[in-house]
Amino acid sequence: MTTRDSSFQVDSLIAEDIDAYLDQHQHKSLMRFITCGSVDDGKSTLIGRLLYDSKMIFEDQLAILESDSKKVGTQGEEIDFALLVDGLAAEREQGITIDVAYRFFTTEKRKFIVADTPGHEQYTRNMVTGASTADLAVILVDARKGVLVQTRRHSYLVHLLGIKHVVLAVNKMDLVDYDQATFDAIVDDYTAFAKEVGIEEFTAIPISGFKGDNITAKADGAPSSNTPWYSGPALINHLENVELANTAAQERSFRMPVQWVNRPNLDFRGFAGLIASGSIKPGDPVRIVPAGKTSTVKSIATFDGDLDEAVAGQSVTLTLNDEVDCSRGDVIAAAGDPPEASDQFEATIVWMDEAALKPGRGYWLKLGSQMVTATVQPPKHEVDVNSFEHLAAKTLELNSIGVAEIATDRPITFEPYESSRQLGGFILIDKFTNATVGAGMLHFSLRRAQNVHWQPTTITREDHGRMKNQTPRVLWFTGLSGSGKSTIANEVEKQLALMNRHTFLLDGDNVRHGLNKDLGFTETDRIENIRRIGEVAKLMTDAGLIVLTAFISPFRAERRLVREMIPEGEFIEVFVDTPLEVAEQRDVKGLYKKARSGQLKNFTGIDSPYEEPENAEITVNTVDMTPVEAAEYIIKQILPLK
Incomplete structure (x- = not known):
């Protein structure tokens, strides 16, 4: 053997050792x-x-x-x-x-x-x-x-x-x-x-x-x-x-949250994601949660080629043998042992924002690839992490830990956090700042969520609208106290009545005599006040009515919450833009005077903020316009009513 051949063999062995080490x-x-x-x-x-x-x-x-x-x-x-x-x-x-x-x-x-x-x-x-x-x-x-x-x-x-x-x-x-x-x-x-x-x-x-x-x-x-x-x-x-956790996770039932639908051409449709638990093989039966549709696995695709089996911790693309409705946020699971889906839960929340939790306010809840609107109820208790005592609490401050009930606007797929971090851990995101404000662990779904189902009805909201010859709408009047909201809303309803339209006016003071008589004027109570009004307005639009509401509704987050309850295009925000000094000069009810003297706490514009609309559909005022002129202008903007 020549020296050159010997050197070549040594180099080859070194290369093999390097490849083996790298592998x-x-x-x-x-x-x-x-x-x-x-x-x-x-x-x-x-x-x-x-x-x-x-x-x-x-x-x-x-x-x-x-x-x-x-x-x-x-x-x-x-x-x-x-x-x-x-x-x-x-x-x-x-x-x-x-x-x-x-x-x-x-x-x-x-x-x-x-x-x-x-x-x-x-x-x-x-x-x-x-x-x-x-x-x-x-x-x-x-x-x-x-x-x-x-x-x-x-x-x-x-x-x-x-x-x-x-x-x-x-x-x-x-x-x-x-x-x-x-x-x-x-x-x-x-x-x-x-x-x-x-x-x-x-x-x-x-x-x-x-x-x-x-x-x-x-x-x-x-x-x-x-x-x-x-x-x-x-x-x-x-x-x-x-x-490691992945080793234990492989022993549990198969779960894969869908990150995205991979469709490079008309001949391929796969569902990509990271396997959270279990293992999967071609031919295995699976169920899409929360929809409940079933199918079997056709192939397991990866960048390096198809696999005969995939396990927890691997990122793969699954193709199925049936055309099923499956999208980002859904979970592909073992057909015989699927996870739960619910819209009401008990959870432990760690609050991570300088601003305190606002019970009743809508936050984005992100759980894996699922993103929904969630509202948090006042905490059942806060945990003193030094003594482990359960303390009474109405909200959660920075670094506080508490247990509370959460409701989402639609069912999400989950498992208790102690069973699965991927399907039990979530974060809460402020809708306006996009800041992560809280992290939480789901315990269980509430029994009432399992016992309450939508009852299908024969007559739909579209039928109600056709019978009244109109498209349901919510005209949401917002502005400072004394801005003229109630006066203008009343004038709009009068003119709509002359046009034979079916309407109902919800006024802030009137509602507090009954439905919301138990609420005060703290920020938390104001949020709950608007949430209830939003639910009532939604029911009335389902009945085919044109609903007018006259509420200060000082916070953008709650006005947005109501907007999201109503079908797109049917929520019309009307900003009655009256300067604070003008509204205070009117002071028809003497409220500003009481607020200035300290007799009335949490009064909007004085010691509680008012967040003006950023993109209201309609803006009017009672400085340059009379109530009648403002009403006529509003009606022109919402025509045609069909």
Whole structure:
């Protein structure tokens, strides 16, 4: 054999080894975990140590780290590993973690994404964000301090968010001379607490993030020489061998939320998504939820070709043997064991916005690929995460956790969060700012939702309209108190009556004598006031009527909520645009005077806001127009009435 042939064989072997290594690395399982606990328990230091020990730090990063460590006053050649993670200037100055810092590292067996979550109570929402996708939680306890309030709080949240694997990492053992009695006392204390909160099992490991004890195992697998009394695994070894959620998910019934309908041409129609649980093969019977239609799987398509079987955690495109109605937001499930569909639930909500929850207001609820309008009822109770007491609450403030009932505008497919994160976890989104304001976990559907069904009727709303020779409409008059809403609405109804139109006027004051007599004028009560009026107006349009409503209705969100109840084109917002000073000069009922003197609270325009319409269909005023002229103008805008 020539030297050239020999070199070629060596190169080929090296190439094969590289390909094998890359293939092995590509197919490593991925674990997501979080570190949490009290302030200054050493979370960032631990993560920095993991990055350092797994050789995930470049030489230039290491040089900067060593330089920065000297600046913050570490002794000798010791490295402050927390500096690798605490990226925000405010964190470095205060020595705390504020934001959620994500870091990646890998070992021979597994890839990891770790989230360093905040310890302070005011950053609870950040901790929830980091924990929402985690498979495991490392809860750190300072060996000098033991189990603290923040330890209890984060443990409760970890359990609440469905993280099954918990590691109790008793850190800074070097500062207590690696005393076994100290470690055992902390484990006993946490064991008693864990039973209270519902954590059934956990793994306790004595570590020193700063010194490196029991972070990675020795070559012979033995624990640190400083803890000869400990016989369990090192932290990284434990992380490498924990069973991942996807493995357990494969044992459950098949579920795949549909992300999009893949139709590149007329000959192919597939349904793409990430398999949440179970496995699927061609020929398996499936059911589309919530529609309930059934079919069988024709093929399982991927970018690399068709599969004979797909399992939880894989993204695939399913084709079916029947033409069924299936779209984004639906769930393809095992035909014999489909998930539930409902429009009313009990849920735990973690509130994440500076502005408090508005019970009765419509929010977007996003659950997987499903997006619906949801209203949250006043909480049944708020949970004190320090004592686990149930506290009375009318709303939820920033970082509060409470249990409440939720209603959606149409049924959604779900499973209890404890069974499926993908079909049980949701977020709430403000419709105007598009900000995520809350995160929640569905418990169960309400029994009343299962017992109430739409009763089909023979005479439809279209029939009612034809009998009255008109298209139903809602003329929604909004404006400040004293703007002239009721006067103009009354004049419009008079002119419509002369045209033989069938109408009904709902006036704000009149309705509060009966239907809404139990409501006050707080923001929550105002929201409920408008919600009820919207439901009544909808029923009246179903009867074929032209409905006129005269309400201040100060919030855009509630006016939009009513608009969404009514068929498109039938809701007409009429803004009676009268300046505050003009309305206050009229003060027909003496309300502004009472509000200015403090006798009347929550009065719109004085100590409660009025949000003007941004795109009202019709705008009138009583400064330049008489009520009759305004009414005539409105009627011209809504013609023809058929």
